[in-house]
Amino acid sequence: MKTLSLLRIKVEATTWLSRGRLERLRIGGQVWILPLAVIGFGALGAFGLLFLIQNSVALYRLGVAVGRPELSLLAAIFTDWALTLVVSFPIAISLLYFSHDTKLLLSLPIPPKRIVAANYLLLYAYTLPVQVLVLAPAFIIYLAAQGITLSGIVGALTVMLTGSLPPLALSVMLVLALTRAINISRHRVALETSGMVLLILMLIFFQVAASRSMMSSVSAAGPTAAMRSLAAGLISIGGSIPPLLWGAVGPRSPALLLPFAAVGAVMTLAAALLVNHGYLSQMMSRGEFAARKASRGSATRIGGILRRRPVMWALVYRELTILSSNSTFLVEVAGEVVILPLVLVIFTLVTPAEVLSGAVPVIRGFPFTVSIVLGVLTLMAGFNTVSATAISREGKSVGLSLSLPLSGRQQIGGKRACFFLLFGPAFILNVLIAAILLRLGMVNTISLIAAGIPVLDLIFAISIATDLRRPLLDWTHPQQAMKQNTNVLVSMGLVFLMTIALAAIVIVSIAAGTKGPFTVLLAGAAAAVGALLLRRPLSRYADERYASSFGR
Amino acid sequence: MIRLEHLSKRYGKNGPNALNDLTFSVERGELFGFLGPNGAGKTTTIKILVGLLRPDSGRAEVDGIDCLSSPLELKRRIGYVPDEPMLYDNLTGGRFLGFIADVYEVPTDKRSIIAELAEQFELKGQLDERISAYSHGMRQKLSIIAALLHRPEVFILDEPIVGLDPRASFVLKEKMRELCSRGGTVFFSTHVMEVAERLCDRVGIIRGGRMIAAGPLAELRRTAGEADATLEKLFLELTDEDALAP
Numbered sequence: 001m002k003t004l005s006l007l008r009i010k011v012e013a014t015t016w017l018s019r020g021r022l023e024r025l026r027i028g029g030q031v032w033i034l035p036l037a038v039i040g041f042g043a044l045g046a047f048g049l050l051f052l053i054q055n056s057v058a059l060y061r062l063g064v065a066v067g068r069p070e071l072s073l074l075a076a077i078f079t080d081w082a083l084t085l086v087v088s089f090p091i092a093i094s095l096l097y098f099s100h101d102t103k104l105l106l107s108l109p110i111p112p113k114r115i116v117a118a119n120y121l122l123l124y125a126y127t128l129p130v131q132v133l134v135l136a137p138a139f140i141i142y143l144a145a146q147g148i149t150l151s152g153i154v155g156a157l158t159v160m161l162t163g164s165l166p167p168l169a170l171s172v173m174l175v176l177a178l179t180r181a182i183n184i185s186r187h188r189v190a191l192e193t194s195g196m197v198l199l200i201l202m203l204i205f206f207q208v209a210a211s212r213s214m215m216s217s218v219s220a221a222g223p224t225a226a227m228r229s230l231a232a233g234l235i236s237i238g239g240s241i242p243p244l245l246w247g248a249v250g251p252r253s254p255a256l257l258l259p260f261a262a263v264g265a266v267m268t269l270a271a272a273l274l275v276n277h278g279y280l281s282q283m284m285s286r287g288e289f290a291a292r293k294a295s296r297g298s299a300t301r302i303g304g305i306l307r308r309r310p311v312m313w314a315l316v317y318r319e320l321t322i323l324s325s326n327s328t329f330l331v332e333v334a335g336e337v338v339i340l341p342l343v344l345v346i347f348t349l350v351t352p353a354e355v356l357s358g359a360v361p362v363i364r365g366f367p368f369t370v371s372i373v374l375g376v377l378t379l380m381a382g383f384n385t386v387s388a389t390a391i392s393r394e395g396k397s398v399g400l401s402l403s404l405p406l407s408g409r410q411q412i413g414g415k416r417a418c419f420f421l422l423f424g425p426a427f428i429l430n431v432l433i434a435a436i437l438l439r440l441g442m443v444n445t446i447s448l449i450a451a452g453i454p455v456l457d458l459i460f461a462i463s464i465a466t467d468l469r470r471p472l473l474d475w476t477h478p479q480q481a482m483k484q485n486t487n488v489l490v491s492m493g494l495v496f497l498m499t500i501a502l503a504a505i506v507i508v509s510i511a512a513g514t515k516g517p518f519t520v521l522l523a524g525a526a527a528a529v530g531a532l533l534l535r536r537p538l539s540r541y542a543d544e545r546y547a548s549s550f551g552r
Numbered sequence: 553m554i555r556l557e558h559l560s561k562r563y564g565k566n567g568p569n570a571l572n573d574l575t576f577s578v579e580r581g582e583l584f585g586f587l588g589p590n591g592a593g594k595t596t597t598i599k600i601l602v603g604l605l606r607p608d609s610g611r612a613e614v615d616g617i618d619c620l621s622s623p624l625e626l627k628r629r630i631g632y633v634p635d636e637p638m639l640y641d642n643l644t645g646g647r648f649l650g651f652i653a654d655v656y657e658v659p660t661d662k663r664s665i666i667a668e669l670a671e672q673f674e675l676k677g678q679l680d681e682r683i684s685a686y687s688h689g690m691r692q693k694l695s696i697i698a699a700l701l702h703r704p705e706v707f708i709l710d711e712p713i714v715g716l717d718p719r720a721s722f723v724l725k726e727k728m729r730e731l732c733s734r735g736g737t738v739f740f741s742t743h744v745m746e747v748a749e750r751l752c753d754r755v756g757i758i759r760g761g762r763m764i765a766a767g768p769l770a771e772l773r774r775t776a777g778e779a780d781a782t783l784e785k786l787f788l789e790l791t792d793e794d795a796l797a798p
Binding site: 005009012013014101103104106107108109110111473474476 | 602603604624625627628632634638639640641642643647651652654655656682684
C-alpha cells in the first residue's frame, strides 16, 4: 500500500471530510449545514484576516521606512514558525502516538515508515491552513506594493507551502524526545496544557507586537522609537536564523529559495527518520503499562465515592471530568475561557495612554458603544466549541449517560450549569476589563452583565440544540469531537444570526430614541424572551432525543 | 510453526512479570487453545507473536520468521483477530475490507473471498453500513473476515468467540478446522472451556506468565490422574491459587 493511499484512507476514516459523513449529510437532507458552517467559519476567519492584513500593511510601511521592505515577510514567517511549532505539538502527539488506528495499522503488513509518512502528511495538512492564513496577507501586500512578478509568485508559493516544514520537524522531534524522557501517556494532558499556555503567551506576544505596529503609524517624520526597536528586533531575529531571512528575501532573490526549501526538506527527512526509528519501538515497548498504572491510581481515590451529592452536582462533575479527560478538550476549553480576558488585559496594558485618552471620549460618545461591546462579547462567547459539542464529547461512552435514570432535560441541565460555570465568570471578567478600558461606568457595566446572562443562556440553547439534533459520537480521536465537529460551525452560524437579530433590535431601539444602557438591556430582554421561549421545546426535544438514544 | 523460547516481558521497571520464561511450540496443522485466568499473560503472548509487542528477552518465531526482526514478513503470513476489534468506525464495512485487501495486496480476481466470507458470516447485507452502526458481534465478524481474506497460513485469535452468534461461532470453528486440515496453524485464546475441549488438538494453560500445563486433553487428564475430568475441571484445579500456594 502506497503512502498516499494510506493517507487517503486516514482522511476518509478519521476526519470529517469522510465520504461517509458527507454522504450522511446528503441522505439526511442536511446539506444546508454546509453554507451555515461557511458563514460561521467565514465570520471567524474574516476577523482574523482583517487583523492580519492591517498588521501586514503597518509592518510593510515600517519596513519601507527603515529600508527593509521584506520586514513584513520576515515577521510573517517568524510568526508562522512560532505558531506552527506550538499548534503542531499537540497534533503531533495525537497523530504519532495516540491515533486510535495505530494499533490496527501496526497489526497489518504496512511498513512503519509508511505509517509515519502518512501521519506526517496529515500533520502537515492540519497546519497548512495556519501557515496560509498567516503568510498569505503578508505576501499579497508585499507583492502588490513591490510589483507582481513570476519569481515573486513562485517565491511566495514556495515559502507558503514549505515555510512551516522546519518548525513542524522541530515539533515532531520534540515530541519524540519527550516520549523518550517521560511516560508521555501519563503526562499527556499536562504536556498539552503546558503547550496551550505557551501558545497563549505567544499570542500575547504577537498581540503586543501587532497592536504596536498597527497603532504607531509611520508619520512623515519617520517611524516612532518603539517601531524602530520592533524593526531592529525582527531584523536581529532574521540575522540569527538565516532561513527566516532567506524566505523573506526569496521573492526578490529566488536563488535563496533553494536553501530555504532545502532546510525544510532536510529537517523533515531527519524528523521522519527519527520518528520511524523510535515509533514502533515506543509503541511495542509501552504495551498496556499506561492502563495498568491508571487503574492502580484510581483505586486509591475510591474513598471519594462514599459522600452523597445532588444529581446536578454529579452531572456537572461528569461534564468537567469529560472536559479534562484528554488534553484536546482541556486545551480547547482553557483557550476559549482565558484567551479573550488575556488579550483584553494586554491590549489595555500596551495601548499608549495618550491613544486611550484621545480615543475613549470619541468611542464613548458613539451611541452604539455599549451595544457593540455586548455584541463582540456575545460573538466571542458564542464562538465556543464547548456547548455545541457537549453531547458529542461523550463519544461512545454516551451509552453510559443513556443508561442512567435521568431525563434528557436533566442531562442538558448539567451541561448548561457547566457552561455557565466556565463562561459566566469569563464573560463578567471580559465586561469588567472592557469597562475599565473604555471607562463605561457602573450603570453600563451592570447593564452589560445583566444583559449578558440571558444572552449566554440563549447561546447555550442554540448550541445544545445543534448537538442534540446530530451528536457526533463515533469519533476516533478527540480532535474530531470538538475542532472538527460540524455542529460547532453550525452553532457559530446560528449564533452569528442571533447576534445580527439582537443588533437589529438595538438599532431599531436607538432609532426610536432609546439611549445608553437601555439599548443593551433591551437586547438582553429580547435574549431572555428567546431563551424562555426555547426552554420548554428544548427540554421536550432533549427528552425525546435522549429517549430515542439519538436514533442510534 | 510457532515457537516461543524463554519469553519474558515486564511492564515498567517495577511492574509485575507479564511473561516469565515462557517456552512452548505449536506444530503445523495443529489447532492450539491457549487458556489462562485474567491477567495470566495470554494477550501479551499473542501481541508478541503478531509483532505488536517486544519481549524483554527470549525469542518468538512463526513459520521460521522471527517476530521481532521481520515483523512485516510475519504480518503478511498471519491472520490476527485482536481481543477488541480494531476498525475504522467511520468507514462502511465493505470499504474497510477493501482497505484491508489493498494492504494485503489481494489480487482483484481473488477478492470474491470478501463476498464469500461476508455471506458465511451473515454480514453481506450490512457491508454498506458504517461500522459505527455495527453491534459488537458484527464488529467481531468484520474483524474475523478482515483477518481471513488474505488466506493466512497461521491464524492467531485473541478471544474470538466473545460476542459471536451461534452460527458465526460455528462458521469460525469450521474455518479454524479447515485451515488446520490444509496444513495451517491456529492459535487462539479463550475462556470458553467447552470450545477448547471440543476443538483443540492441544491446549496450553498459562498462569502468572508461565506455562503450567500443555498437551492434548488426554495427556492432561493422565497427568492429573483424572481420566474423566472435563477441561473446565482440570483448568480450575491447575489454576487454583490456594493449591498453587507454597
